Amino acid sequence: MEENMFTNPVLDGCADPDVIYYEGTYYLYATNTDMKDDSEMGFKVYTSKDLAHWHDAGMALKACDSWGEKQFWAPDIIYTNGLFYLSYSVEEHLCIATSRSPLGPFVQEVKKPLHEDTKEIDSHFFQDADGTWYLYFVRFFDSNQIWGAKMTDDLLGIREETLTRLLVPDTPWECIQWPVNEAPYMLLHKGLYYLTYSGSHCLSDYGSGYAVSDSPLGVFRKYENNPILRSNENVHGVGHHCITWSPDKKDMFIIYHRHYDLTKMSPRRLCVDRIRFEEQDNGPDILVVDGPVTTPQPCFFQA
Template sequence: MLSKCFVLAVALFWSCQNSSNSKMLPEQKEETSSVVEIIEDRLPIADPYVLYHDGLYYAYGTRVSGFEVYISKDLKHWKRGEKLALSPSDSWGDRWFWAPEVYYVESKNRFYMFYSVDEHICVASSNRPEGPFVQQEKKPIVSEKAIDTNLFIAEDGTPYLYFVRFTGGNVIWVAEMGEDLTDIKLETLTECIRAQDRWERKQGTVVEGPSVLKRGDMYYLIYSANHFESKDYAVGYATATSPKGPWKKYEGNPILHRDMPAAFGMLGTGHGAPFVTADGGFKYIYHAHASENSVGPRTSYINDMELSADGVIRIVGDVIRPVVVR
């Protein structure tokens, strides 16, 4: 049975170009009287993240200056928000908007978007999951360069921020956050994992895109490795008995890679995030390369994610290939 903390963590943390051809497709069974117009035959975001809140799924990712939001009831059909979830004018920095993640923090009754801009990490907030998200004080969380944030709030209420520092390659670190979720306690900075295993070093010295969850007494750190332009960009995980580690990498890594059935022959599969679905199941959203010969525009896909009784994470099942509809 999932712990209260895990459920909370899940709720918080799990909690390109337009296609020139439009297509018509029947809606789901409960909407058989209508049709949907497909305006893009893919979900055109990289570094994707999904928040499930009040019966709707919200997807955010890397694509434009600022961040879009896509909204869905079924994970297959997504509508692009009419406005940006975060506009550059509401943020510090003016280039390289990457890897947004949005969490509903119940104690504050507010949504928080953590993201990277100009190779620094920032946070903005809103009273709605679709935004607009605004930085109350336009400055990075830390002064040094860093990317790829992930928030985890422990059972005792302590907020932890996982992110990538450039300390001998891309290395995942963690630190406790202040109560207002706008800064970190520098004295708590702790290294989590770095690229050391053979599968992690096929191109570059990179581990990135962390996602942390808890099940029972075990913490799981899901991450991606290799340069994102590598066809061997892939996903693995590590475990620990504390949110600050020490972390032990799973011996069966990677758990998502181009050679695995779940990847369905896709290349460069990675930098995703786990999330809970309406029925309480788990899924994992991630991006892949455009084709054999082109990295971009990267596209997002979704698979089932299982946590077995013996504590093993697996990404399995048929691939959901989301589309954007009008």
């Protein structure tokens, strides 16, 4: 494949991705679905200039630098006040580690989860226009549900009094094999809050949709034409995404995982496609995904 072309999937052995753009380079963190041995327990970091061609830059967080010993899933990355913060789940509990470099090493200064007695996964940082930070994540009840809260000033915890349940699976496409709303990712667009998420069991017809609110903690109204990303005859299990932009901020992209092929889930693989807002005659702008695309296509922009 020529350097100015690519074909999905763009990276093997990864799931549950998150990306940050920092000083001219994209850094990607993901669940490692193809570990060779225990030395890869934790999170790798990958680098790219164009979102299509990725380089393995080694371990960003090692298990020894965190609470927990296994099931390192779904990292989420931000940079603020001179520090990188990595939020992630380990043994179905949430942890936050920090580093001075996007390459790591990320270290959890106090090795304990956010809530020792509550299982939680799929955390996501979001900063509102007024500078307030929020954390979104999943809790388990009779379904996988999305919750949110304001963060503490040190960005290492949440303000418990603000904890709010935001989404529960209540439509047919979200309830295949198990009722699931998970993998939250927030966008602020024209004063509205777009909470994107994935639905249904990850082994089933997994997909992604969104809900809209006037406030970062709801009430959220689900888009009537969800899901906006769904499996087709060529690719299965698409979901758990992050969203990023081109260096000039003109174009928006969705990075998500898919099953290894049509017959088995793991090791999962990453794909990247365009996502955009489209204006409507009535009501808020809608989110549209151009994908999943599986044919060769030009790189979105030049490195």
